Amino acid sequence: GAGVSQSPRYKVAKRGQDVALRCDPISGHVSLFWYQQALGQGPEFLTYFQNEAQLDKSGLPSDRFFAERPEGSVSTLKIQRTQQEDSAVYLCASSFPRFGPPYNEQFFGPGTRLTVL
Amino acid sequence: EDQVTQSPEALRLQEGESSSLNCSYTVSGLRGLFWYRQDPGKGPEFLFTLYSAGEEKEKERLKATLTKKESFLHITAPKPEDSATYLCAVQAGYKGGSEKLVFGKGTKLTVNP
Numbered sequence: 097g098a099g100v101s102q103s104p105r106y107k108v109a110k111r112g113q114d115v116a117l118r119c120d121p122i123s124g125h126v127s128l129f130w131y132q133q134a135l136g137q138g139p140e141f142l143t144y145f146q147n148e149a150q151l152d153k154s155g156l157p158s159d160r161f162f163a164e165r166p167e168g169s170v171s172t173l174k175i176q177r178t179q180q181e182d183s184a185v186y187l188c189a190s191s192f193p194r195f196g197p198p199y200n201e202q203f204f205g206p207g208t209r210l211t212v213l
Numbered sequence: 214e215d216q217v218t219q220s221p222e223a224l225r226l227q228e229g230e231s232s233s234l235n236c237s238y239t240v241s242g243l244r245g246l247f248w249y250r251q252d253p254g255k256g257p258e259f260l261f262t263l264y265s266a267g268e269e270k271e272k273e274r275l276k277a278t279l280t281k282k283e284s285f286l287h288i289t290a291p292k293p294e295d296s297a298t299y300l301c302a303v304q305a306g307y308k309g310g311s312e313k314l315v316f317g318k319g320t321k322l323t324v325n326p
Contacts (some may be wrong), residue, residue, distance in 0.1 A: 101258070124274045125310055129312070129314075131314075131316075137319075138300055138316030138317050139257065139314075140316070141313040141314065141315070146312075151300060151312075152311040152312075153310070154322065155313070187256055191312070200245060200304065201247065201259050201262055202247075202257060202259070203260070203313060204249075204256035204257045205256050206255055207255075207256050
């Protein structure tokens with residue numbers, strides 16, 4: 097597809113369950129980012145990859161959060177032992193086309209809304 | 214620490230009533246300042262990138278400007294379809310810095326017919 101896609105769009109989890117959120121970036125984009133957006137707030141950075149290398153994970157709130165991008169394309173954000181405070185929209189973005197001008201605008205997917213009961 | 218503050222938090226306009234949204238920032242070397250539009254239930258949609266003080270960019274009824282400390286998003290003769298939350302973000306440009314964006318909380322714009 098032409099844009100960033102994320103799945104699932106909605107996820108309801110019971111407290112203590114593990115969840116996995118998937119992101120398909122724009123084809124050919126080198127950089128991939130994860131952000132967390134609470135209701136009424138701006139997105140907050142979690143982590144980012146350049147190809148398969150995780151270059152910055154300073155925004156991950158705890159060691160329950162883990163992200164990977166093993167082949168430099170699709171990425172998965174995993175949250176273990178979910179807590180109520182993890183309820184938020186998780187946004188994925190990609191940037192830097194591998195070929196062409198080095199535009200660093202980040203293009204966002206629709207997000208996954210996670211609700212932890 | 215890089216920081217972005219947007220004002221006002223919410224703005225109500227009548228159709229055709231022009232106004233401006235403000236984004237104040239502090240950053241360790243600015244690589245770029247970004248404006249996004251976000252509709253309810255959707256991801257942010259890219260609008261503009263500004264790189265240096267004095268730069269201006271336009272798109273339809275929107276015009277973004279940049280100084281060394283703030284950016285403005287001017288909306289001329291808005292229409293109801295311009296109603297959305299407008300987000301401002303900065304990307305730091307210091308050597309070895311992350312590509313991450315630091316966002317403000319946004320301005321929720323409502324344009325009444």
